[in-house]
Amino acid sequence: MAAYADALDGTVAAVRDAGAVLRARFGEVVRYGTREELMGALAANDEAALAILRPRLTELRPGAGWVEDELDGGELPSGEWWVVDPAEGNVNHLHALPEWAVTATLVRDNLPVLTVVHAPLTGETYTALSGGGAHLDGRPLAVSATAELGLGIVATSQARPDEDEAVVRRVGASITSMLGDALVVRTAVPATLHLVNVAAGRIEAFWQFAGARADLLPGALLVTEAGGRISDAEGRPWTPASESFLAAAPGLHAEAVATLSR
CATH class of the missing domain: 3.30.540.10 (Fructose-1,6-Bisphosphatase, subunit A, domain 1)
Structure with missing residues (x-):
């Protein structure tokens, strides 16, 4: 390297x-x-x-x-x-x-x-x-040591304007689920600025459905190198071809996957 x-x-x-x-x-x-x-x-x-x-x-x-x-x-x-x-x-x-x-x-x-x-x-x-x-x-940088979703701030973002209706509905359902399980849910664009906050330990998780490479690749590397976990929303390995994305502190990654998979 x-x-x-x-x-x-x-x-x-x-x-x-x-x-x-x-x-x-x-x-x-x-x-x-x-x-x-x-x-x-x-x-x-x-x-x-x-x-x-x-x-x-x-x-x-x-x-x-x-x-x-x-x-x-x-x-x-x-x-x-x-x-x-x-x-x-x-x-x-x-x-x-x-x-x-x-x-x-x-x-x-x-x-x-x-x-x-x-x-x-x-x-x-x-x-x-x-x-x-x-x-x-x-x-x-180091990700958060928080190990309970109910104590964590989480965030999501709209991947692009004019998103497919099925994706929009999935986003809405995921926010509803997270509102029940996480301490606070933040929603705003752009994705990258949420992801740098995950890498810096300021928030515990970020997820997004659909998405562009330029939205997710910078944060994927920053979070991984800061000790965080990257996957899709179901916990499978993430690639640029995945239909969802999750970056989280390792202590609550599994709990975030469970919430997003409901």
């Missing part, structure tokens, strides 16, 4: 620089009256960040592919790929809400090996290397 460790500093610098560009664009609510205007505003943020991220990350790993759409799901072809979300929580950015970030994850054979998540408004930068631990601004 030495080659990936060598690429980490460059990835951090690129993600932070892209975050600075988005921060300069942040502040006023962006008004839109049609779906086309909304999509244009989202694309403008993406393009501003990608102008920095694409050439810098390509230079770091010239042989790696590039995932064009951050909403895509499913497994990737073999080899190395950059999975990037240039404005994770982009809709929040447009609405002058603070919950947004920039992420870049290097994936090898469908396993994340390096990730950087930067939250420009707080200045926090989360990093992880496969086998090298998870860190916040250089400080090691």
